[in-house]
Amino acid sequence: MTVPTALLRPGRTRTLAAFGLATVLLLLAPAVLSPFRLDLLAKFLCLAMVAVGIGLAWGRGGLLTLGQGVYFGLGGYLMAMHLKLADAGPGGVPDFMLLYGTGQVPGWWEPLRSPVAAIGLILLVPAVVAGLLGWAVFTRRVRGAYFAILSQALAAAFAILLIGQQQTTGGTNGLNGFRAFFGYDLADPANKQMLYLIAAAVLLVMIAVVRGLTASRFGELLVAVRDQEDRVRFLGYDPALVKVVAYVVAAVMAAVGGALFVPVVGIISPADVGVVPSIGFLIGVAIGGRATLLGPVLGSIAVSWAQTSISEQFPSGWIYFQGALFILVVAFLPGGLASVTGLLPRRRSAPAHDDGGTGTEPGTGLAAEGNRA
Amino acid sequence: MDIIAQLFAGLSLGSVLLLAALGLSLTFGQMGVINMAHGEFMMAGAYTAFVVQGVVGDAGVSLLLALPLGFVVGGLLGLLLEATLIHRMYRRPLDTLLVTWGVALVLQQVARDVFGAPNVDVRAPAWLSGAVEIGGLALPRTRLFILALAAVCVVALALALRATPLGRRIRAVVQNRDLAEASGISSRATDRVTFFIGSGLAGIAGVALTLLGSIGPTLGTNYIVDAFLVVVAGGIGQIKGTVIAATALGLMQAFLEYSTTASVAKVLVFVAIVAFLQLRPQGLVSVRTRSLA
Numbered sequence: 001m002t003v004p005t006a007l008l009r010p011g012r013t014r015t016l017a018a019f020g021l022a023t024v025l026l027l028l029a030p031a032v033l034s035p036f037r038l039d040l041l042a043k044f045l046c047l048a049m050v051a052v053g054i055g056l057a058w059g060r061g062g063l064l065t066l067g068q069g070v071y072f073g074l075g076g077y078l079m080a081m082h083l084k085l086a087d088a089g090p091g092g093v094p095d096f097m098l099l100y101g102t103g104q105v106p107g108w109w110e111p112l113r114s115p116v117a118a119i120g121l122i123l124l125v126p127a128v129v130a131g132l133l134g135w136a137v138f139t140r141r142v143r144g145a146y147f148a149i150l151s152q153a154l155a156a157a158f159a160i161l162l163i164g165q166q167q168t169t170g171g172t173n174g175l176n177g178f179r180a181f182f183g184y185d186l187a188d189p190a191n192k193q194m195l196y197l198i199a200a201a202v203l204l205v206m207i208a209v210v211r212g213l214t215a216s217r218f219g220e221l222l223v224a225v226r227d228q229e230d231r232v233r234f235l236g237y238d239p240a241l242v243k244v245v246a247y248v249v250a251a252v253m254a255a256v257g258g259a260l261f262v263p264v265v266g267i268i269s270p271a272d273v274g275v276v277p278s279i280g281f282l283i284g285v286a287i288g289g290r291a292t293l294l295g296p297v298l299g300s301i302a303v304s305w306a307q308t309s310i311s312e313q314f315p316s317g318w319i320y321f322q323g324a325l326f327i328l329v330v331a332f333l334p335g336g337l338a339s340v341t342g343l344l345p346r347r348r349s350a351p352a353h354d355d356g357g358t359g360t361e362p363g364t365g366l367a368a369e370g371n372r373a
Numbered sequence: 374m375d376i377i378a379q380l381f382a383g384l385s386l387g388s389v390l391l392l393a394a395l396g397l398s399l400t401f402g403q404m405g406v407i408n409m410a411h412g413e414f415m416m417a418g419a420y421t422a423f424v425v426q427g428v429v430g431d432a433g434v435s436l437l438l439a440l441p442l443g444f445v446v447g448g449l450l451g452l453l454l455e456a457t458l459i460h461r462m463y464r465r466p467l468d469t470l471l472v473t474w475g476v477a478l479v480l481q482q483v484a485r486d487v488f489g490a491p492n493v494d495v496r497a498p499a500w501l502s503g504a505v506e507i508g509g510l511a512l513p514r515t516r517l518f519i520l521a522l523a524a525v526c527v528v529a530l531a532l533a534l535r536a537t538p539l540g541r542r543i544r545a546v547v548q549n550r551d552l553a554e555a556s557g558i559s560s561r562a563t564d565r566v567t568f569f570i571g572s573g574l575a576g577i578a579g580v581a582l583t584l585l586g587s588i589g590p591t592l593g594t595n596y597i598v599d600a601f602l603v604v605v606a607g608g609i610g611q612i613k614g615t616v617i618a619a620t621a622l623g624l625m626q627a628f629l630e631y632s633t634t635a636s637v638a639k640v641l642v643f644v645a646i647v648a649f650l651q652l653r654p655q656g657l658v659s660v661r662t663r664s665l666a
Contacts, residue, residue: 140650
């Protein structure tokens with residue numbers, strides 16, 4: 001199919017303007033919002049980082065990854081382990097281990113005492129896991145639905161593993177009760193504000209990275225792989241490599257989001273990383289417009305905000321709302337809100353199949369993806 | 374003796390997985406539809422058994438009534454889903470996954486609002502209580518019943534696919550949809566019937582699960598991931614693959630659990646499946662076609 005070029009290169013000035021507006025709004029937030037609301041916003045920004053990665057992997061690359069909770073969790077748990085060890089002091093033992101465990105710090109926790117090693121591992125471990133799984137899966141041309149199911153199974157297995165190893169991971173309770181973040185007291189509102197600013201800056205950097213990637217040759221290849229993988233292979237490229245890179249980038253972004261989520265929210269538990277939250281990450285991306293640059297971020301923040309405000313008033317209402325969003329947005333508005341508001345230029349794109357174009361919205365050439373075995 | 378006990382545990386787990394995955398292998402295999410609400414159809418079947426028992430009272434009669442009723446309830450839910458949402462989306466399999474996930478969320482919450490969040494119990498009939506002693510080994514009757522039920526379902530489905538006109542139509546559509554249509558088969562009607570049967574099997578699986586423990590709104594989510602793994606490992610479109618994969622996964626889980634822990638076993642099974650797909654990306658049994666990958 002013809003790739004809508006506007007999708008690859010949105011107007012440069014408009015992107016810059018939107019990016020600048022986002023920066024200004026994010027910087028103004030601390031002045032306007034109460035500390036409680038600012039904390040919430042910081043949490044939403046961390047979740048939006050996962051969405052940025054999903055936007056790249058799923059929106060551009062067509063990789064429906066249902067297991068981003070794993071990478072979010074890896075980043076979060078690694079950070080939480082470091083904070084626990086730092087709280088305990090040099091040679092100390094985290095409190096929950098005295099409760100459930102042997103009172104000894106297991107060997108694989110030890111490297112996380114060093115802040116540098118912790119940050120390095122937060123970036124490295126998810127990249128390696130995603131790289132290995134992606135390489136194993138994509139080079140054998142396991143794709144579409146099969147990949148989605150495998151990534152979901154990974155999330156299920158990871159959550160079960162965390163719950164099962166209570167002595168070293170805190171089990172169902174997860175890790176919580178952090179006092180300081182790299183030496184800064186977490187009870188101090190000024191430090192909370194600093195955390196927010198860090199989250200905002202990191203998110204903006206991620207958006208810039210995705211923008212750079214999608215504007216590059218790699219970005220064009222990624223979209224090409226999504227729409228016509230076989231044709232890309234015939235042209236002499238390796239689609240598996242392209243997919244692995246996109247998947248790894250998405251994984252690292254999710255991990256960074258998880259790592260910042262921990263000091264902001266103060267807890268990480270298997271309930272944040274399992275099958276249900278992993279799929280939950282997708283709805284914001286779908287609403288905002290999966291193939292757009294800012295759509296996933298805005299959609300994710302909007303959904304997080306809706307979740308908080310609806311759950312405050314009707315506890316069971318949120319589930320119905322989320323379910324309805326999945327059904328309505330994905331079935332009837334696959335381009336997301338971006339395709340309605342005109343953020344995405346309406347281009348007539350050729351249908352991916354010769355079915356007269358039913359269900360092929362402009363900008364989402366996802367129809368070609370999927371299992372056709 | 375330990376090995377035989379593990380063997381039985383594995384076969385028993387495999388039969389539960391098989392019941393959960395059998396319907397999926399039809400809907401996923403035949404139509405390429407990833408129905409995440411399949412687990413919730415199981416949950417609906419389980420609650421059907423609960424309601425029937427509340428009405429009938431006698432545990433034995435209610436179980437025998439609940440099995441066909443669960444099939445019908447699951448099937449009707451499936452039919453409704455197919456007619457309202459899925460038929461619009463046959464060309465977007467990945468999006469179908471997300472839409473049916475939304476349906477699954479709604480169904481779970483409906484169950485929570487109707488039956489309450491706490492788990493409920495369905496009494497097993499007296500003739501299924503206790504165990505059968507074979508060579509000093511106690512085999513619970515409920516487990517044996519589920520093994521038998523899974524076998525009956527597999528045989529019935531295989532016969533239906535092999536020996537009935539409907540089965541011939543289904544196989545024709547699986548093998549080549551366009552050619553089947555050109556030969557005068559209504560693929561729309563075939564799809565609907567297939568979806569009814571596949572979802573109905575989920576209902577039966579749900580009724581069977583009430584024999585193993587208490588049931589709750591999230592019953593389905595506990596099985597759906599494993600059931601999908603069975604279908605992926607077994608290869609699509611063939612019952613044989615699903616049967617072998619379910620048995621193998623059940624046995625593997627049981628033996629690994631015995632030598633490590635339940636949670637580590639889960640992870641190892643996942644790694645084994647990814648490794649297995651390295652050898653056979655299409656799954657255990659696949660229909661050979663000349664399409665790309």
